[in-house]
Amino acid sequence: MAILRNKLRPFRAARNLGLAGFVVLAACLGFGQTTNSCVDCHAALPDPLGVSQEKFSQDIHAQEGLTCTSCHGGDPTSDDPDKAMSRRAGWKGKIDRRQIPQLCGTCHSDPAYIRQFNPSLRTDQLGQYRTSVHGKRFAAGDMKVAVCTDCHSVHDIRAPRDSRSTVNPVNVANTCAHCHSDAAYMKGYSIPTDQFAKYSMSVHHEALAVRGDLSAPTCSTCHGNHGAAPPGVDKVQNVCSNCHTFQAQMYERSSHKKAFEAASLPGCVVCHSNHGIRHPDDARLGTGPDALCMRCHTPGDVCDQARAGLLSSLTQLEEAIKSADQVLGVAESSGMEVSEPRLGQDQARDSLTKARVTVHSFRTDLIDQDIQAGLKITAANLKAGREAMVERNHRRVGLGMSLIAIGIVLVGLRLYIRKIES
Amino acid sequence: MFSTIRHWLDERFDWDGLMAPLRHKTVPSHRLSYWYFLGGITLFLFGIQVVTGILLLLYYRPGANEAFESVQYIMTRVRFGWLIRSIHSWSANLMIFTAFAHMFSVLLLKAYRKPRELTWVSGVILLFLVMGFGFSGYLLPWNTLAFFATKVGTEITGQVPILGKPMMIFLRGGEEVTGATLTRFFGFHVAVLPGLATVLLLLHLLLVQRLGISVPPKLEVQWTANPSAKREMRFFPNFLLREMMAWYVALGVLGALAAVFPWNLGVKADPFVSAPAGIKPEWYFLFMFQTLKLIPSRVWFIDGEVLGVLAFGLVGWLWVLLPFFESDQPSRMKGWITGLSVLALAYVAGMSVYGHLAK
Numbered sequence: 001m002a003i004l005r006n007k008l009r010p011f012r013a014a015r016n017l018g019l020a021g022f023v024v025l026a027a028c029l030g031f032g033q034t035t036n037s038c039v040d041c042h043a044a045l046p047d048p049l050g051v052s053q054e055k056f057s058q059d060i061h062a063q064e065g066l067t068c069t070s071c072h073g074g075d076p077t078s079d080d081p082d083k084a085m086s087r088r089a090g091w092k093g094k095i096d097r098r099q100i101p102q103l104c105g106t107c108h109s110d111p112a113y114i115r116q117f118n119p120s121l122r123t124d125q126l127g128q129y130r131t132s133v134h135g136k137r138f139a140a141g142d143m144k145v146a147v148c149t150d151c152h153s154v155h156d157i158r159a160p161r162d163s164r165s166t167v168n169p170v171n172v173a174n175t176c177a178h179c180h181s182d183a184a185y186m187k188g189y190s191i192p193t194d195q196f197a198k199y200s201m202s203v204h205h206e207a208l209a210v211r212g213d214l215s216a217p218t219c220s221t222c223h224g225n226h227g228a229a230p231p232g233v234d235k236v237q238n239v240c241s242n243c244h245t246f247q248a249q250m251y252e253r254s255s256h257k258k259a260f261e262a263a264s265l266p267g268c269v270v271c272h273s274n275h276g277i278r279h280p281d282d283a284r285l286g287t288g289p290d291a292l293c294m295r296c297h298t299p300g301d302v303c304d305q306a307r308a309g310l311l312s313s314l315t316q317l318e319e320a321i322k323s324a325d326q327v328l329g330v331a332e333s334s335g336m337e338v339s340e341p342r343l344g345q346d347q348a349r350d351s352l353t354k355a356r357v358t359v360h361s362f363r364t365d366l367i368d369q370d371i372q373a374g375l376k377i378t379a380a381n382l383k384a385g386r387e388a389m390v391e392r393n394h395r396r397v398g399l400g401m402s403l404i405a406i407g408i409v410l411v412g413l414r415l416y417i418r419k420i421e422s
Numbered sequence: 423m424f425s426t427i428r429h430w431l432d433e434r435f436d437w438d439g440l441m442a443p444l445r446h447k448t449v450p451s452h453r454l455s456y457w458y459f460l461g462g463i464t465l466f467l468f469g470i471q472v473v474t475g476i477l478l479l480l481y482y483r484p485g486a487n488e489a490f491e492s493v494q495y496i497m498t499r500v501r502f503g504w505l506i507r508s509i510h511s512w513s514a515n516l517m518i519f520t521a522f523a524h525m526f527s528v529l530l531l532k533a534y535r536k537p538r539e540l541t542w543v544s545g546v547i548l549l550f551l552v553m554g555f556g557f558s559g560y561l562l563p564w565n566t567l568a569f570f571a572t573k574v575g576t577e578i579t580g581q582v583p584i585l586g587k588p589m590m591i592f593l594r595g596g597e598e599v600t601g602a603t604l605t606r607f608f609g610f611h612v613a614v615l616p617g618l619a620t621v622l623l624l625l626h627l628l629l630v631q632r633l634g635i636s637v638p639p640k641l642e643v644q645w646t647a648n649p650s651a652k653r654e655m656r657f658f659p660n661f662l663l664r665e666m667m668a669w670y671v672a673l674g675v676l677g678a679l680a681a682v683f684p685w686n687l688g689v690k691a692d693p694f695v696s697a698p699a700g701i702k703p704e705w706y707f708l709f710m711f712q713t714l715k716l717i718p719s720r721v722w723f724i725d726g727e728v729l730g731v732l733a734f735g736l737v738g739w740l741w742v743l744l745p746f747f748e749s750d751q752p753s754r755m756k757g758w759i760t761g762l763s764v765l766a767l768a769y770v771a772g773m774s775v776y777g778h779l780a781k
Contacts, residue, residue, distance in 0.1 A: 335682070335683055335684035335685075335686065336684070337494065337497040337498050337504065337684070337687055339494070339687065339689075340494075340498070395504075395505075395681045396681060396682070398681065399677055399678060399681035399682070402674070402677050403674050403677070403678065406670050406671075406673060406674040406677075407674075409670055410667055410670050410671070413663055413666060413667050413670070414667065416663065417660065417663050417664065420659065420660070421660065
């Protein structure tokens with residue numbers, strides 16, 4: 001027993017040490033724990049005063065260590081509501097809507113403060129906001145226009161990169177539509193309320209929401225977020241050139257630029273519209289219901305003739321590409337090696353795309369260069385496809401002849417075997 | 423003219439004496455004699471592989487930057503290059519198929535029995551070599567499917583305890599599948615494997631020639647009891663002419679497959695793209711691949727894949743030594759190896775079909 005007791009001694013020592021450690025750790029945790037009487041009470045309150053710990057923990061500010069007092073003041077360590085929400089403790093109560101931009105700006109306009117959390121975060125939001133329509137109307141006393149919390153939400157503000165954030169690119173249009181699609185709310189502003197409905201059918205919405213292309217534009221891409229327009233653009237109507245660079249360069253040098261400016265027409269929007277931009281196709285150059293040119297031009301005039309020539313050239317190249325694709329497809333499915341002309345077809349498609357971009361120059365000579373380049377490539381590919389088909393047929397004829405020869409040899413062998421065995 | 427040449431040869435090399443074994447060689451003639459053609463067809467396809475392989479070597483360039491382009495050149499620019507390459511690829515697959523069929527026919531006709539144990543051993547090792555030809559040759563066009571199939575295949579080799587990692591690095595020529603792997607596989611495909619295969623093939627043919635062709639046990643008993651019932655045909659020319667008919671049929675099938683379904687070249691391998699979804703090995707490795715997929719990730723304390731690789735290694739060795747497990751006693755001969763063969767055939771076929779259909 002004595003031996004056993006001696007052997008157990010180290011284990012007992014370890015157990016006692018562990019118990020002591022646990023007591024110290026529990027004491028530290030207990031004494032170190034801070035109470036937040038704000039959330040304790042507000043978690044039990046109904047909206048708009050209700051803020052649960054779960055909701056607030058999602059907020060980027062809470063995650064960075066800020067608390068209720070950072071905005072509202074007061075003393076969250078006191079369980080007594082009178083003390084916790086006393087003016088002596090700096091309690092501000094519900095933030096007056098007129099104070100919101102300034103309150104947010106207290107930190108977000110302070111580069112030294114913001115740098116502690118995110119050195120890449122801009123600090124010009126408040127200044128930009130003051131240049132925007134929202135900011136100007138707000139300064140003039142219109143309390144219906146958007147302030148920071150209308151777009152970013154209040155107690156569960158998430159970083160814009162978070163897909164659940166109200167200002168994540170995927171959600172921005174819905175956030176804006178919250179006010180801008182509400183005809184009753186927007187009454188008195190004399191601006192349309194169908195922007196969101198139109199945008200929802202646009203090629204940009206499809207790219208962003210359906211295909212998940214986060215580089216596709218949403219409201220703030222063209223209209224700016226805090227300011228009146230995106231950086232580097234004087235007017236919203238000029239914003240298209242930020243992405244559609246080549247089209248803009250062509251248009252800048254075109255005769256239409258001068259004509260539109262003279263008529264005070266807003267550039268790209270004249271043909272493509274603004275919110276409901278649909279996928280452009282060659283029918284826009286036609287004379288059907290989707291035709292654009294004939295809205296301004298007279299049938300039979302020089303421009304109409306140029307339009308018809310352009311449409312014909314584009315259609316010719318598109319048809320040539322389809323024909324070559326079809327022949328190459330059949331050749332490929334027959335097992336012919338046509339990967340080179342297949343690759344060449346991509347070049348032809350690039351030429352067609354380039355020609356469609358060059359349409360924005362409204363110069364038939366430039367467009368014709370692209371069309372001819374594409375037609376030349378397509379003709380070579382079509383020739384390669386047809387040669388592959390001829391080769392395929394030769395192979396099959398050769399196979400047939402070989403099989404006949406093999407059949408004759410087999411019959412000959414069989415007859416010979418019969419002869420020597422008889 | 424032929425008799426003059428023959429006389430000339432006979433005068434100098436005793437041609438008639440050399441050809442005597444061929445003249446005296448006989449082949450048993452019974453209702454299952456057709457199975458004897460499979461070995462000859464496999465040999466014929468091996469010959470086609472050698473000839474078309476040499477022709478491909480005239481233009482093929484091993485190397486990550488040249489291999490795909492050189493095969494593309496063969497397929498599109500070289501006169502009848504498409505035919506040579508397609509026949510090489512189809513013939514490889516048919517050869518593996520006929521080699522498997524030959525092996526199972528030998529098993530079911532019990533041709534592996536004493537005294538032909540070594541014929542079996544050399545044949546099974548030849549089958550493994552042929553699969554090695556398939557694995558190494560598959561990478562040579564350096565297309566996407568081949569690249570990733572080799573990556574997966576060599577990774578499986580890496581699962582073997584202790585020796586696996588060094589073996590994988592040896593096969594790949596480094597940690598990853600690169601141009602070094604391609605040149606290494608090219609070396610295996612055109613030098614190492616052909617050398618080994620030629621030696622084993624000669625041994626296999628020598629043993630067949632020396633020991634003669636086996637007769638199914640039941641027939642052997644009948645023929646021993648009643649020698650007048652024994653039926654045989656001369657190897658030369660009777661059996662050889664029939665065998666030639668089989669070769670011509672194989673040639674016709676090969677030509678038809680090559681002309682109607684030319685072997686696809688695919689897309690050039692790009693190590694930086696992700697593997698195509700649902701990538702699978704060639705059909706002759708599919709039963710092993712599917713089995714490894716079905717084994718749980720852990721079986722007791724052993725990694726599932728390691729267990730699978732070890733099990734296949736063990737089964738491979740046992741398969742090579744299979745004839746030595748059968749008793750010499752006639753009363754105990756019946757049964758278990760035939761049952762095992764049928765089970766193995768059903769397993770290989772079933773798992774291959776399952777692997778082909780599985781996503």
